[in-house]
Amino acid sequence: MFENLKMGILGGGQLGAMLIRHAIDLGLNVSVMEKDANAPCSRYTSSFFCADTTSYEAVLEFGKGLDIITIEREAVNIDALRELQKQGVKVYPSPDTIAVIQDKFTQKQFLQSHNIPVAAGEAVQGKNDLYALESKLPFCLKKRRDGYDGYGVMVLKTKEDIASAFDAPCVVEELVDIKREIAVIVARNEHGEVKCYDAVAMVFSEEKFILDFQEAPAQLDEAILKEAATLAEKIAEALNLVGIVAVEMFVTKDNKVIVNELAPRPHNSGHHTIEASVTSQYEQLLRAILGLPLGDTSLLFPSLMLNILDSTSLNANKEEKIKSILAVPGAHLHWYGKIGHRPGRKIGHITIADNTMESVLSKAEIIRKVLN
Amino acid sequence: MFENLKMGILGGGQLGAMLIRHAIDLGLNVSVMEKDANAPCSRYTSSFFCADTTSYEAVLEFGKGLDIITIEREAVNIDALRELQKQGVKVYPSPDTIAVIQDKFTQKQFLQSHNIPVAAGEAVQGKNDLYALESKLPFCLKKRRDGYDGYGVMVLKTKEDIASAFDAPCVVEELVDIKREIAVIVARNEHGEVKCYDAVAMVFSEEKFILDFQEAPAQLDEAILKEAATLAEKIAEALNLVGIVAVEMFVTKDNKVIVNELAPRPHNSGHHTIEASVTSQYEQLLRAILGLPLGDTSLLFPSLMLNILDSTSLNANKEEKIKSILAVPGAHLHWYGKIGHRPGRKIGHITIADNTMESVLSKAEIIRKVLN
Numbered sequence: 158m159f160e161n162l163k164m165g166i167l168g169g170g171q172l173g174a175m176l177i178r179h180a181i182d183l184g185l186n187v188s189v190m191e192k193d194a195n196a197p198c199s200r201y202t203s204s205f206f207c208a209d210t211t212s213y214e215a216v217l218e219f220g221k222g223l224d225i226i227t228i229e230r231e232a233v234n235i236d237a238l239r240e241l242q243k244q245g246v247k248v249y250p251s252p253d254t255i256a257v258i259q260d261k262f263t264q265k266q267f268l269q270s271h272n273i274p275v276a277a278g279e280a281v282q283g284k285n286d287l288y289a290l291e292s293k294l295p296f297c298l299k300k301r302r303d304g305y306d307g308y309g310v311m312v313l314k315t316k317e318d319i320a321s322a323f324d325a326p327c328v329v330e331e332l333v334d335i336k337r338e339i340a341v342i343v344a345r346n347e348h349g350e351v352k353c354y355d356a357v358a359m360v361f362s363e364e365k366f367i368l369d370f371q372e373a374p375a376q377l378d379e380a381i382l383k384e385a386a387t388l389a390e391k392i393a394e395a396l397n398l399v400g401i402v403a404v405e406m407f408v409t410k411d412n413k414v415i416v417n418e419l420a421p422r423p424h425n426s427g428h429h430t431i432e433a434s435v436t437s438q439y440e441q442l443l444r445a446i447l448g449l450p451l452g453d454t455s456l457l458f459p460s461l462m463l464n465i466l467d468s469t470s471l472n473a474n475k476e477e478k479i480k481s482i483l484a485v486p487g488a489h490l491h492w493y494g495k496i497g498h499r500p501g502r503k504i505g506h507i508t509i510a511d512n513t514m515e516s517v518l519s520k521a522e523i524i525r526k527v528l529n
Numbered sequence: 530m531f532e533n534l535k536m537g538i539l540g541g542g543q544l545g546a547m548l549i550r551h552a553i554d555l556g557l558n559v560s561v562m563e564k565d566a567n568a569p570c571s572r573y574t575s576s577f578f579c580a581d582t583t584s585y586e587a588v589l590e591f592g593k594g595l596d597i598i599t600i601e602r603e604a605v606n607i608d609a610l611r612e613l614q615k616q617g618v619k620v621y622p623s624p625d626t627i628a629v630i631q632d633k634f635t636q637k638q639f640l641q642s643h644n645i646p647v648a649a650g651e652a653v654q655g656k657n658d659l660y661a662l663e664s665k666l667p668f669c670l671k672k673r674r675d676g677y678d679g680y681g682v683m684v685l686k687t688k689e690d691i692a693s694a695f696d697a698p699c700v701v702e703e704l705v706d707i708k709r710e711i712a713v714i715v716a717r718n719e720h721g722e723v724k725c726y727d728a729v730a731m732v733f734s735e736e737k738f739i740l741d742f743q744e745a746p747a748q749l750d751e752a753i754l755k756e757a758a759t760l761a762e763k764i765a766e767a768l769n770l771v772g773i774v775a776v777e778m779f780v781t782k783d784n785k786v787i788v789n790e791l792a793p794r795p796h797n798s799g800h801h802t803i804e805a806s807v808t809s810q811y812e813q814l815l816r817a818i819l820g821l822p823l824g825d826t827s828l829l830f831p832s833l834m835l836n837i838l839d840s841t842s843l844n845a846n847k848e849e850k851i852k853s854i855l856a857v858p859g860a861h862l863h864w865y866g867k868i869g870h871r872p873g874r875k876i877g878h879i880t881i882a883d884n885t886m887e888s889v890l891s892k893a894e895i896i897r898k899v900l901n
Contacts, residue, residue, distance in 0.1 A: 158847055158848065158851070158864065158866070159864055159866055160864075160866030160867070160868060174553050175553070177553065177573065178550050178553045178554070181546050181547070181549065181550045181569075181573055182550070182861075182862065182863050182864065183862070183864050183866070184569060184572075184864045184865050184866015184867070184877075185572075185866065186572055186866075187572065187573075197553075197556060199575060200556075200557075200558055200559065200574070200575055201549065201553055201559075201573050201574065201575070202572070202573065202574075202575065203571060203572055203573070203574065203575065203577060205575060435858065435859055444855065449852060449855050450852060450855050450856040452855070452858075453858035453859060455858075457829075475530060476530065479530070480821060480822060483816065483821050483822050483824070484822040486807065486824075486825035486827075487807055487825060489554075490554065490555070491554050492530065492531055492532075492554065492555050492556045493556050494530070494531055494532030494555070494556015494557065494558075495532070495556075496532060505556075
C-alpha cells in the first residue's frame with residue numbers, strides 16, 4: 158500500500174508542507190528537495206534533500222529510488238525529470254506539462270494553439286526590444302520565467318517607464334479590461350477522470366500583484382462560472398494532465414473569460430479547500446498522481462482566505478495579534494513558520510469558513526483590523 | 530512565534546502523526562520519541578528519537594532542549610517528566626495528571642474522591658486474588674496499566690474463567706448494565722478556559738473490546754448529553770488539566786451516566802473532529818498546551834467513524850478495496866501506513882461526514898461491505 162511508495166516533492170515551501178499534511182492521511186513516505194535548509198518542509202520529513210531544484214545533477218540524484226515525483230513550484234530541472242521518467246520514475250505533472258507552463262510565452266502559445274482565449278502577447282529578449290513597442294503602451298510586462306507572487310510582473314504606462322523595466326526575456330501583453338479575477342483548480346488522473354473546483358474570486362494588492370484575499374464561491378453569473386470550468390477542463394485535457402492545475406482567469410467588463418496564467422501544482426487560490434471543500438486540493442493532487450478516484454470537489458461553506466504578509470507592523474505585536482485571530486470562531490490559521498524576515502513575503506494565511514457569506518465577511522473585517 | 534518552539538511528543542503512532550498533521554498548521558518544530566523505528570511518525574519529522582518512552586534515561590535525554598512535551602500514549606516515564614518539569618520544560622498534560630490516569634485503579638480512586646460516578650471496583654495483585662472474589666462473578670477484569678484497544682480487558686463469568694485470567698495487578702470491576710457507550714473530549718488551557726466536544730456514541734466489537742465504529746452526535750436525550758458534558762468539565766477541573774482528556778462513559782439502562790475510563794491525549798473517539806468539527810481534537814490539544822484560545826468545538830456535520838483493522842480478508846485485495854472506499858463522496862480515509870501485519874490491529878480509519886445521518890449511515894453500509 159501507500160507506505161511502500163516513495164514520493165518526492167520538488168520544493169519545500171508552505172505548499173509542500175500542506176501537501177505533507179495530507180500525505181499523512183495516506184501514510185505516504187515523502188522526500189523533499191529544497192535548497193533552503195530552513196524551509197517549512199524541512200521540519201516535516203525524515204528525508205530532506207538540501208539542494209537546488211533547478212540543478213540537473215541534484216534532481217537526478219534526488220529522484221533515484223523514488224517511485225513518484227511531484228512539484229510545489231515550477232522552477233525545476235525539466236531535463237533531469239525527463240531522464241528520471243525514462244528510468245521508470247513517475248513524474249506527475251509530466252515534464253512536458255511543466256515545461257509548457259514554466260515559460261509564460263510557450264504557455265500562451267500552447268493555450269492559443271488549443272483555442273483557449275488569452276490576452277494577445279509577444280516575446281521580447283530584453284529591455285531594448287521594448288522601445289520598438291512604444292505604440293502598444295500601456296501594456297503588461299511579465300518575465301517569461303520564475304515569476305511568483307507578483308515578482309516578475311509590471312505595468313508600463315509611458316515611454317519613460319521602459320528605463321526601469323525588466324531586462325530579461327519577457328512577454329509583452331495587452332492590458333485587459335478586468336471586471337474580476339477568478340481561478341479554477343482542475344484535477345485529472347491517469348485514467349482520464351477530470352474534476353473541477355468551483356471558481357473563486359481573487360483580489361490582488363494593486364501595487365504588488367500579490368494575492369490579498371480570495372472568496373469562494375466567486376459571486377458571478379452561472380454562465381460565466383460554467384465557461385470558466387469548461388476552459389479549465391479543456392486545458393487539463395490539452396495538457397494530458399496527471400495532477401492538478403490552477404487556472405487563473407480574467408472576467409472582462411464585457412463578461413468574456415480569458416485565461417491569464419496556469420500553475421501545475423497546489424495554488425494559493427485553493428487554500429480554502431482544506432476547510433471549505435469536501436476534498437482539499439492537496440488530497441486531490443495525491444489522488445490524481447496515485448491513480449486513485451478523484452475526490453468530491455463540492456464547496457461545503459462560503460469562505461474567504463486572507464494571506465498574512467510579513468510586515469514591521471505585524472511583527473511589532475505578532476503573538477497577541479495571532480491569539481486574537483485564533484479567538485474568532487471558524488477562523489483557521491495556517492502559519493508557515495518561515496525563518497527570517499522579508500517584508501511582503503507570504504508567511505501564513507487564514508481561511509474563514511462559515512454558514513453565510515455575510516458572517517464570513519464580518520469575521521474577515523475583524524481579522525483585517527487585527528492584522529493591520 | 531511557533532517556529533521557535535520545540536515541541537516533543539512521547540509516542541509515534543497514528544495519534545502522533547495526526548498531531549503532526551495539525552502542528553504543520555502552526556509551523557511548529559516537532560520531535561518524536563518512539564521505540565518502533567518504523568512507526569507512522571518516523572516519516573513526518575526531521576527529529577525522530579528512537580527509544581522507549583518508559584525509560585527514565587531516554588525520556589530525560591529526549592526532553593533536554595525541548596520547550597514543551599505532550600503525549601500520544603499513557604505508557605511514559607513519569608519520573609523523567611517530573612525531572613524535566615523541574616528543569617523548566619513544560620509538560621502538558623502534567624506528570625501528575627498522566628500518573629493518576631495511567632493506573633486504572635488510582636484513576637478510579639481519583640474519580641471517586643471527586644464524586645464522579647464510576648463502577649465499583651477493587652484492586653487485586655494477581656490471578657490468585659480472584660478466587661476470593663468468586664461471589665462477585667460475573668465481573669470485568671482490567672489490567673491496571675498498559676491496556677489499550679481492548680488488550681488488558683476481559684469479562685469473567687464463571688469460576689472456571691479465573692484459570693485463564695490476567696495474572697497481573699488488575700482492577701476487578703462490577704459489570705454495568707450498559708445501554709450505550711459514549712465519549713466526551715474536553716480541553717482546558719493554562720488560563721483555565723474549558724471546552725467540551727459533544728458526546729459521541731461508541732460501538733465496540735463484542736469479543737475484542739476494540740472500537741468498531743463511532744457516531745457523532747450521540748443520539749441521546751438532551752439531559753444525558755448535558756450530564757456527560759458536566760462530568761467531563763468537572764474532571765478537567767479536578768485534574769487541573771492542561772491539554773485534552775477523552776472521557777469514556779457508560780449510559781446505563783436506567784439512564785445514569787457513569788465514567789468508565791480517561792485518556793489524557795488525542796483519542797480514537799475524536800478522530801471525526803478532523804472533518805466534522807470546526808476545530809479538530811489535535812488542533813485543540815495544540816491550542817491548549819500552547820496557551821492559545823481554545824477553538825470552537827461545534828459539530829459541523831453528522832458523522833460516523835469506522836476503524837480499519839488488519840485482517841487477512843482485507844489484505845487479500847487491499848488496494849482495490851481502498852480505491853472503492855475513496856470513490857464514496859464524503860468518505861475520508863486515514864491510512865496509518867503501519868509496517869508489518871498483526872491481525873486485529875488498527876491500521877486506519879474512515880470518517881464519513883454528510884448533511885444527514887441517514888446519508889452517513891447508508892454510506893457506512895457501502896463501506897462496511899467493501900471492508901468485510
